[in-house]
Amino acid sequence: MYHILICDDEKDIVSALSIYLSTENYKIFTASTGQEALDIVAKNEIHLILMDIMMPQMDGISATVRLREQYNIPIILLTAKSEDSDKVLGLNIGADDYITKPFNPVEVLARVRSHLRRYTSLGGMAKRASHLVIGGIDMDDDAKSVTVDGEPVSLTPSEYNILKLLMENPGRVFSSNQIYEQIWNENAYGTGSTVAVHIRHLREKIEINPSEPRYLKVVWGLGYKIEKEATQ
């Protein structure tokens, strides 16, 4: 039984989220201002916080900064602001993830699950030699298996190889042709969008929301990359 704090000044959103999260057997705490959230975290054991940014008295950004002084609880920001600069700001001050309104409840649930698993079970895992770990993705090259936030995903050989190439070089951008030549070991003449299609399938398997990927990012007009430390 994990304890989740939902902090939003909009009562309807708080109760809707409560309904969804209750079905997953989480214990819900609610707050309508940043200060309230701080108080609740001080008095209770909280495992994850969903925090709105625009709130009266103390907004989500200041509350997150204050919380990070003492706790390393996963914090997911909820906001109507969808600017890239807002996301960067939110993640830089210590939030773990970012969901824009209006959100899809299923996605919220998936992200909550993912962060809880990593916070509770995967947090302190030691890095083993044959393991490649980036964010929640754990690749065991001996067993040729991949887990995302602890859940196994099934990949085709090509997808596995592409993921491995990108994970071995985090942050580096590979063009489609480079990836093709690496994986298929052939000249990439006239291969069209083969690699791009594989990457999209791969993204659908390892990302919660494939159109807003956390790990496998598209660099438009250049290629693909895996973020070094995704959203952390």
Added chain:
Amino acid sequence: MTKFMYALWFKIACIFVVILTGLGSFLSLGGILIAGETGVFSNNPKSYYGTPLCESTTYDYAQQVIQWYQDGVDTEDIANTFSNGNTNFSFALYDMHNQLVGQSTIPEQVGTKISYPFYFYELRNEDGSYSYFENAMQFTIVCYVAEPLQAADNYWFTYRIYDAILTLGYGLFILAFINVILFALSFIYLICAAGHRNNTNEIVLNVQDKIPLDLYILLQFSISSFVLGLFTYKRMYMDMGGILLTIFCIVLLEILLLAAVLTFSTRLKKGRWWESAICFRIWKFFFLFAKAIFSTILDAIHALPMTWKAIVTWLVLSSIYLVASRGDGLVLFLNTILLIVIACISAQWQALSRAGTQLSKGNLEYQVNTKRMFRAFRLHGENLNHISQGAAIAMEQKMKSERLRTELITNVSHDIKTPLTSIINYVDLLKKEDLQGKAAEYIDVLDRQSRRLKKLTDDLVEASKASTGNIHCQLMPTDMIELVQQAVAEYEEKLEMAQLTPIIHTPEDAPIYALADGNLMWRVLSNLLSNACKYAQPCTRVYIQLRQGDEDVWITMKNVSRDQLNVDPDELMERFVRGDSSRSTEGSGLGLNIARSLVELQKGTFTLSIDGDLFKAQIRCTRVAPPEPPAPPASSMSSESHTATENMQDTISETQSDTQNVSPEI
């Protein structure tokens, strides 16, 4: 008709007609004159012997006799030449004392008898020497013409002419009329047709038209004078040779005249006929030369500051004054005061003019220092300062309102998003309640419409930002082939669902690099592809063509529309306009508007065209050379997480050896 209108052969034919009829006119009109003189038209024609034809022939012979006599030929010999059936002419020559000097055989029957007086100032003696006389001596020659004509001499020749004229009679008029009419018609035709050719509407110059005008006139004049001179030197005798020479000269003059008339008409039609003249060219050369010198001097004066201009003018004027007043000191003193005033005025004027130039260049910050200016200038300067302040305020207000508008749309959409989140969430919760019958249908409608509202809100914000340029745009060399392939891969599933086959055409294997922002260009392509998914006819192909020119890169997307497109392409790019007027499909109607704004933000152009059911969108952006080494990533958000690429090759070869033998069992 038009086929031979300006044909060369037709023109040449006309030229011949002109020459022949010209000659014919001359001859027939001459015939009419002689006929009139002869009295052909008065029912009582003179006999041959009374006509000028006979008379002038007689005169020719008489002159011949006198000439020979003067040259000292023996009168017996002269007489012999004319007598004995050689000619019909005989003579008797009398000296100043009316003594018979010599005479030829006089025929029994004489047609006419004419005597001519001749005057001599010198006479050849029998020993070969010459005698000179103070007063002219009158000789008389009496000429007789035999009747009927016996010898085939000049009389006989002119009698043929007389006979012909007599036979023709009034027919001469008809002849003259036909000739003159034909001459006039072909002459007018040639003038009209001069310079025209069948295959072009332009006026074409031939060889003679290209001769400089003045040179041509000189040439024409000298040739004509030569011909006329030839004509008068070889005086016309009334014999075969004389007539032929006359005809020859007339034809020659006709040709010259015709050529001159034709070239002048061609030149006039061509226009600017004076430009070909050598005189004009010489004049133009000197004119341009003088103009260049003059404008150089003017430029030099303009380049001088206002004060210097005033001083130079003063110097010139006052030196004239000094000369005029013979060195009067007072004039010089007053003039110097005048100079100071003028210098002040011009300096102030220059300051104002500088301010005007700065303002017109858009430098609204510029202020004139109006201190120490004359009142009139100070007022003007202050006005200029106020203009710049006013314009700066207006500009600031405009920018502010632009900013406010974007802010308003962003804020409103934020405010819409929060309640929308609740709606979407509760609709979703309702769906999970086990509702029966119509309630479930209604929930579906709510679900669909709330999602559409969400999309609309997002698009509205994006359209507003794109059109005001409020989007971060980082232009850098971007591999367009890679981008298009990535975009198509993203839409693979949706295209499949819409039963569309994407076909990408790239002209060569070499990469196509354009100056663009990858993220924005992806959104453009995404909008276009999503449009295709929504509006293209199923089971057709979507063509994406990449092309590059010297400076531009074009991406063209073509698809066949499912519904009839009754909209203007420009209208399609307006906000909230959609291909289907019923608006039954999903979509905000902002996609193409956003696409256009985003492309324009990247300094490109976005054009739509509709050809029947074929929908074509074209993106043009600036071509750049491929980056060397590979460009840093486009996303500003993640730029800090990128490492340099220098070790790329090593890493790749390592990973290559690793990945070759991998056969994962997953």
